[in-house]
Each structure stands twice: as structure tokens, then as C-alpha cells.
Amino acid sequence: MRRQTLTAWALLLPAACLLVVFTHGPVLRTVLATFYTTPHGRLPAKFAGFDNYAHLIADPIFWQALRNNLLYAGLTIPASMGLALVMALLVNGRMRGRGFLRMAFFTPTVLPLIAVANIWIFFYQPGFGLIDQIRGLFGLGATNLLGQGDSALYAVAAVAVWKEAGFFMIFYLAALQAIPQSLIEAARLEGANALQIFRRVIWPLLTPTTLFVAVNAVVNAFRLVDHIYQMTGGGPNNATALLFYYLYQVGFQFWDTAYAATLTTVLVVVLGLVSVGQFLFLDRKVHYQ
Amino acid sequence: MIAQTDIGRQSGSGPASPGAGLRLSGLARAIAGRRILDGIDVTFEAGALSVILGPSGCGKSTLLRLIAGLDAPDGGTIHLGARDLAPLPPAARDIAMVFQSYALFPHLTMAENILFGLSLRRVARVDQARRLARVVEMLGLGGLEARKPAQLSGGQQQRVALARALISERPICLMDEPLSNLDAKLRAEMRSEIRALQQRLGLTMIYVTHDQVEAMTMADKIVLMNEGRIEQEGAPEAIYAAPASRFAARFIGMPPMNLIPGAALGLTGHDAGRLIGLRAEDGRIDPQGLAAPIVAHEFHGADLFVTIRLAETPVMLRLPARTGLPADGILRLGWDAGALHRFDPVTGRRLTEP
Numbered sequence: 294m295r296r297q298t299l300t301a302w303a304l305l306l307p308a309a310c311l312l313v314v315f316t317h318g319p320v321l322r323t324v325l326a327t328f329y330t331t332p333h334g335r336l337p338a339k340f341a342g343f344d345n346y347a348h349l350i351a352d353p354i355f356w357q358a359l360r361n362n363l364l365y366a367g368l369t370i371p372a373s374m375g376l377a378l379v380m381a382l383l384v385n386g387r388m389r390g391r392g393f394l395r396m397a398f399f400t401p402t403v404l405p406l407i408a409v410a411n412i413w414i415f416f417y418q419p420g421f422g423l424i425d426q427i428r429g430l431f432g433l434g435a436t437n438l439l440g441q442g443d444s445a446l447y448a449v450a451a452v453a454v455w456k457e458a459g460f461f462m463i464f465y466l467a468a469l470q471a472i473p474q475s476l477i478e479a480a481r482l483e484g485a486n487a488l489q490i491f492r493r494v495i496w497p498l499l500t501p502t503t504l505f506v507a508v509n510a511v512v513n514a515f516r517l518v519d520h521i522y523q524m525t526g527g528g529p530n531n532a533t534a535l536l537f538y539y540l541y542q543v544g545f546q547f548w549d550t551a552y553a554a555t556l557t558t559v560l561v562v563v564l565g566l567v568s569v570g571q572f573l574f575l576d577r578k579v580h581y582q
Numbered sequence: 583m584i585a586q587t588d589i590g591r592q593s594g595s596g597p598a599s600p601g602a603g604l605r606l607s608g609l610a611r612a613i614a615g616r617r618i619l620d621g622i623d624v625t626f627e628a629g630a631l632s633v634i635l636g637p638s639g640c641g642k643s644t645l646l647r648l649i650a651g652l653d654a655p656d657g658g659t660i661h662l663g664a665r666d667l668a669p670l671p672p673a674a675r676d677i678a679m680v681f682q683s684y685a686l687f688p689h690l691t692m693a694e695n696i697l698f699g700l701s702l703r704r705v706a707r708v709d710q711a712r713r714l715a716r717v718v719e720m721l722g723l724g725g726l727e728a729r730k731p732a733q734l735s736g737g738q739q740q741r742v743a744l745a746r747a748l749i750s751e752r753p754i755c756l757m758d759e760p761l762s763n764l765d766a767k768l769r770a771e772m773r774s775e776i777r778a779l780q781q782r783l784g785l786t787m788i789y790v791t792h793d794q795v796e797a798m799t800m801a802d803k804i805v806l807m808n809e810g811r812i813e814q815e816g817a818p819e820a821i822y823a824a825p826a827s828r829f830a831a832r833f834i835g836m837p838p839m840n841l842i843p844g845a846a847l848g849l850t851g852h853d854a855g856r857l858i859g860l861r862a863e864d865g866r867i868d869p870q871g872l873a874a875p876i877v878a879h880e881f882h883g884a885d886l887f888v889t890i891r892l893a894e895t896p897v898m899l900r901l902p903a904r905t906g907l908p909a910d911g912i913l914r915l916g917w918d919a920g921a922l923h924r925f926d927p928v929t930g931r932r933l934t935e936p
């Protein structure tokens with residue numbers, strides 16, 4: 294019995310070592326770092342209790358980043374998921390040029406977000422960007438969507454939707470193709486129209502996919518900030534500062550590592566709670582095969 | 583959406599009487615240039631169980647889908663009584679269907695599955711409950727109302743599919759190989775149960791299968807199909823007694839009818855060049871008969887299936903097991919002259935005497 298336990302531990306040891314060194318260790322160190330000050334040169338880190346958390350609560354930029362991020366998530370998640378579903382339904386049907394459309398919808402997913410950001414910078418370029426050129430055709434004036442506080446967040450949200458919808462489409466498309474044709478036919482025989490077939494047969498059978506995509510969309514809404522870095526740098530006047538981008542600025546531009554660790558911890562806890570909530574809330578509504 | 587019409591009632595004003603038979607004429611269907619159905623003319627009588635029988639790929643399921651309206655024919659017409667079904671969508675055809683895969687909605691409970699069509703048509707809740715109770719009782723599904731299809735056995739799923747077809751109270755019920763996913767014992771049970779239900783409710787049932795035992799035991803009429811055409815139609819007894827072609831002779835009956843060159847049976851005249859059919863049970867041991875070596879035999883309890891060889895043609899006979907086999911391994915085969923069937927060796931069609 295004892296021998297067996299020892300053997301088991303010995304077998305687990307290599308994997309455990311890797312996990313401890315690269316995952317659990319850093320997590321622990323990050324959490325510990327939130328209770329210390331940031332070391333500066335010859336000034337070592339000092340125990341600071343909850344000072345970092347107090348600072349966070351008093352930090353107006355943190356609250357703005359949180360507000361920005363919630364709005365950004367509220368815009369990009371439903372829009373990218375809805376668009377993904379519409380595109381999947383479109384390219385799942387029998388139609389000419391289906392292969393080309395599928396490829397076109399999926400292309401943004403393959404591009405790196407940095408490249409996508411550069412494409413969109415061109416679209417948004419005041420005066421001679423794509424959007425202003427089109428506006429010019431209708432005699433409308435130039436815009437500066439990225440440069441203005443009231444439109445910048447929407448402009449970067451559009452980029453994220455464009456980038457993510459194709460990726461989510463793949464999951465919906467796979468799920469649609471797994472629905473047996475005979476179910477649709479049985480519904481048709483019972484007199485269901487296209488909308489009823491969608492609402493009463495297809496949508497319920499897509500719920501596991503929807504849950505999976507939703508969890509991913511939430512995580513991505515807080516995690517993907519490459520385009521912010523490239524397009525606005527969080528500006529103007531922090532209008533596009535998202536939590537993760539602000540964290541990056543604090544950690545790697547201002548080198549306030551202790552405060553960055555605090556932001557990280559809070560972000561992870563918030564995301565974890567959201568995901569757990571999603572599963573608890575949606576799991577009851579999800580039908581698994 | 584709100585102005586959804588009640589399809590059942592709408593058609594009820596028309597000739598939805600159970601007295602209407604289903605008539606197909608010149609029905610054709612090609613997929614990607616290949617002819618699947620080639621001019622099908624047949625009438626399915628009201629209140630009868632008609633079985634469309636044929637090997638896989640003969641077009642029988644395609645035919646059923648055309649009747650249901652799930653696919654459109656490339657030619658020909660479908661009439662229910664005097665009504666042309668061609669312009670009608672599937673739901674307006676007064677036709678219910680049981681799919682081979684059952685097509686139960688996996689996210690709905692058994693009761694919701696059965697009531698799917700009624701709730702779409704906004705039938706009053708009281709009526710829904712009454713009709714549900716009736717079919718659940720009829721099919722012995724009581725107590726399973728809240729179960730999802732995954733929690734039901736194959737036989738129960740089959741019954742739910744049947745219940746969903748019956749609750750619509752449509753006069754015509756199509757069945758696409760409904761028993762092919764069940765084990766042998768359950769299949770035999772369901773066979774007689776479906777037949778009893780059909781007769782009790784006076785349904786016009788069109789039943790597709792590749793299993794000739796199902797066809798023989800259940801059908802009022804068999805429509806035998808081969809390569810997109812109707813080979814023969816008629817009562818099981820009639821087809822068995824006088825198969826119209828070599829295909830019908832081999833497909834109907836277990837074991838299949840022996841087809842022997844006339845010369846090998848020692849026949850003379852016209853018959854020498856014909857293909858002669860002899861049912862296994864029509865051969866007997868006769869001291870004056872044709873001598874043939876025994877190749878194999880199988881014991882089946884009451885019967886003994888004996889294979890002999892007549893000039894390179896294996897011939898299977900069904901003899902009473904009590905008679906036993908000749909000790910020398912040579913069987914002397916005799917038959918009644920009236921038991922022979924004659925077929926044209928080239929076209930395979932049945933030839934009338936002599």
C-alpha cells in the first residue's frame with residue numbers, strides 16, 4: 294500500500310515539477326508580490342499589507358479601464374457571437390461559392406491581431422483611409438474615429454468583432470453539420486417554418502457550442518489587447534484603456550511590478566468568477582448529446 | 583407567426599377522408615443524371631398496409647421521400663384521392679412519417695417529442711393532453727413521459743417515433759425501414775404490433791423495407807422494386823405463388839426459389855431452353871426421380887434444408903426432417919408438373935404455359 298503510494302508520487306513527480314516551476318510557482322509569487330512594495334534599485338521590496346489593494350480602489354484609471362472593458366465586452370461578445378452564428382448558417386446551406394465564403398469568413402482568424410490592427414489603422418486613417426474615402430463618395434467630411442474619446446472604444450471593438458467572428462463561426466458550423474438532416478425533415482413534416490425550425494430544433498441543439506464559444510469570448514474580451522497597443526496605446530485620454538492593457542502599461546512601461554501583480558490578481562479573480570457563473574447559470578439550459 | 587394556419591383543420595375541409603387512396607403515376611426522379619426512379623405507377627389503397635420491398639439502392643426510400651414531399655419529383659404526379667399533392671409542402675399533405683433513424687429531438691422529452699407537431703399547430707392544451715394520453719397508452723409508453731430520447735431503449739425510441747406519427751391523426755403513415763435498428767426478437771414483436779395498430783386505426787400505411795419476411799408477414803400488398811422500377815405488385819400470396827420475374831422469384835421466399843436450366847431437370851421441348859423455377863418445398867424424394875448428389879444439409883428442427891447438385895446448379899430443397907436422408911448420398915428428386923415456374927432465360931420474365 295505504502296509502496297504503491299510512493300510509486301504513484303514518483304510517477305507524478307516530473308509533471309508536478311513542471312507545473313510547480315512554470316504555473317503554480319509564478320501564481321503564488323504573483324499573489325505574494327501584491328502584499329509588498331515594488332523593489333527599486335537598491336531598495337528591496339517591503340511588506341505593505343493591503344496597501345496595493347487600497348491603491349487600486351483609489352485609482353481612477355483602474356475604474357475607467359474596468360468600465361471600458363465591461364462596455365467593450367458587452368459590445369464585442371454578443372456582436373461576434375451573433376455574427377458567427379449568422380455566417381455559419383449562411384455557409385451551411387447549399388449555395389454557390391460556399392467554399393469561398395467560408396474561407397473569406399475565416400481569414401481574419403488566421404491573421405495575427407497586430408496585422409489586423411494595422412489593416413484597420415488604414416481603414417480608420419483620417420482623410421484618406423478607406424472609411425473616409427467611402428464617406429467622400431457621398432460628400433461627407435473626414436472623421437477621426439480612433440482619435441476621439443467618444444468613438445475610439447467602438448472603433449477598437451469593431452476590430453475585435455471582425456477578428457473573432459470567423460473563429461467562432463467554425464465552431465457553430467461544425468455543430469450545425471452534426472445535426473442530423475432527418476431532424477430538420479421531421480420538423481418540416483410537422484409543419485415548422487424556417488424560423489420555428491431554428492428556434493425549436495437548431496438553437497437548442499447548439500447550446501453546448503454557444504456555452505463554449507461564450508466562455509471563450511468572455512476570456513478573449515479581457516485577454517486580447519494587441520490591437521489597443523498598436524492602434525491607440527490606450528488613448529485618447531484612457532478612452533480605450535482595457536484592464537489587461539493597463540496592466541501591461543503599469544508592469545512593463547511604469548515598472549510598478551507590485552501594483553501590476555495586484556491588477557493581475559484582481560483580473561484573474563474577476564474572470565474566474567464570471568466563468569464559474571456562466572457555467573452555473575447556463576449549464577441548466579444546455580442540452581448535451 | 584401569429585396568423586399561423588392550422589394545417590390539420592385546413593386540410594380537414596378538403597378531402598382528407600380516410601377513404602382516399604394514394605395514386606402515383608409516371609413518377610420519376612434523377613439525382614446527378616442517374617435515374618433513381620423511372621416511371622413509377624402504383625396505387626396504395628386506403629386502409630391497407632402496402633409494403634415497398636426491394637434491395638438497397640432500388641429507389642424505395644427515394645419514393646417515400648417524394649410521397650412525403652421532402653424531395654420534388656422530376657416527373658409524374660401524386661394524388662391523394664382527387665387532390666394533387668405536388669404543389670403542397672410536406673406538412674399540408676395529410677401524411678405522417680416514421681424515419682429510419684426515428685429522428686427524435688434529443689433535447690426534448692418523450693412527451694414534448696410526441697407533441698411537437700400539435701404544439702406547433704397550436705392545438706389546445708386540453709386536446710394535446712388527451713391525445714398524448716391516448717397514444718402513450720396505445721403504445722405502452724406510460725411513465726416515460728419525462729425521459730429524453732437518450733434515456734430510452736431502442737424499442738422505446740421506436741415507439742415514441744410511432745406515437746409522434748400517430749398523434750397527428752393523419753390518415754396516411756409512411757414508414758422508412760422502421761425496424762432495421764432493432765434486434766431480431768424486438769423486430770418480430772413490433773411487426774405484429776404495428777400491423778395490429780394499422781388495422782385497428784384503419785390507417786393507410788406505406789412501409790418501406792428490404793426484409794422480405796417483414797413484407798410477407800405484414801403486407802396487404804407488396805410493391806416489389808428493383809433498379810428504380812416496379813418489378814411486381816400484389817398480395818404476398820400472389821407474388822409468392824406466381825413471381826413475375828426471375829428477380830421476384832429470388833427475392834421473395836426463404837430460401838429463394840431455385841432457378842434451374844430446363845435441360846438440367848431433364849425437360850424437353852420448349853422447356854429445355856428455359857429457366858425453370860422450383861420452390862424448395864415443391865421438391866420431394868421420389869424413387870423414380872432424377873438422381874443428384876447431396877452437397878450439404880442443414881437441420882432446422884421440423885425441416886431439413888438439403889442442397890443437391892443438378893448439372894453444376896446447386897438446388898436447395900426443404901424436406902421434412904423425419905424422413906431422413908438417403909444413405910448413399912444420392913437424392914432422387916421428384917416434383918409435380920404444376921409446381922414448376924417458367925422464365926425466359928434472356929429477359930427473365932415469367933412465361934405463361936407451357
